Amino acid sequence: MLQSSLESQSCVDLAKRAVDIHLDHYGGKRLPYVCVSATGLRQRFVRLEGPDAGSELDVMDAGGGYASACLGAGHPDICKAAVHSLENDGYVTDEIASKVRSDLLISLFEEGGYWYDRFPASKYHVSGRNSGSEGVELALRLALETRWDARRMCWYNERRQRRLILAFEGAWHGWTSAGVSLLNRTYFRRGLVDELAGDPNSWQVVFLPFGESAILEEFFKNNKDNVLAVLVEPIQGDAGIVVPPKGFLRRMAELCRIHEVLLIADEVLTFAKTGDFFALQDDDPVPPTLPSLGRALDSGLAPFQWSSPGVSLTSVQSAESPRVIFVPLRVRSYRLASTAW
């Protein structure tokens, strides 16, 4: 423990003043510390409460800023790239091509690129989003659109009955409303409209225990033609780092393929944390239809929001067309990502 100081006491006062202003997502369970600075893996905390209030702690960040800062705080290359980007890159929007974005996409998805083996440019489209939640929302939106024939402006008869989205108990997919409907957590679902229950065009989420192959088989046996999509965290993060048994993910992907079900991989937490970029694998990579990546790509730097005005969704959704990979990126993070790799 470090010495308490005048400076840390003033941090306590400041943090306490702001506590009530800051929306508490955690229902009063926020940890009683304030982070006053961070470098690399080291974070300086000050206690907010108790007899030691005002005393300092040196804490090792083993969580990568809750999965947003894989390279630690204040990495010099990232800082350099951020400054360079602020000074030079201008806006990055969906309406116009961007040099930094092009550089990154080519270095990741074209032949010879970092992710070419798994996500070749010929098979995937990429969309930048601001957050993991938005990536999951977009995946859900695209999945729902596969039931709709945009050219004839009518439902595909053979897909219309596919209303079931399979999600897993304990999973976390984000805060936005559609994402929250994919969580089986009463607390977070409070206040949510109950899945548009009577509407034949709506979706219905079914929750199964994570990693239970027999239950999964049974589910597909009973519902095969009604399942639209499966949404899975390859390793459940918020549930307590739950690794599924060997074979589970591969079998899940097989069942999806057999029954023409879209497989959405939520890699927001797992991305670049397991020794590989992607955790959806079972010895060998398991290809998802719609992978959604995490904020580690921009190293948690979000001084600005890049609000994209929406993508042309239907253009990417015929059975033969390339699939979509979501790379939640905030403004200027293209340069950050290129710099990181």
Ligand SMILES: Cc1ncc(COP(=O)(O)O)c(C=O)c1O
């Ligand atoms: C697996 C998973 N999906 C989605 C999200 C939502 O990401 P974001 O907080 O960037 O919206 C999170 C956030 O922790 C997550 O862990």
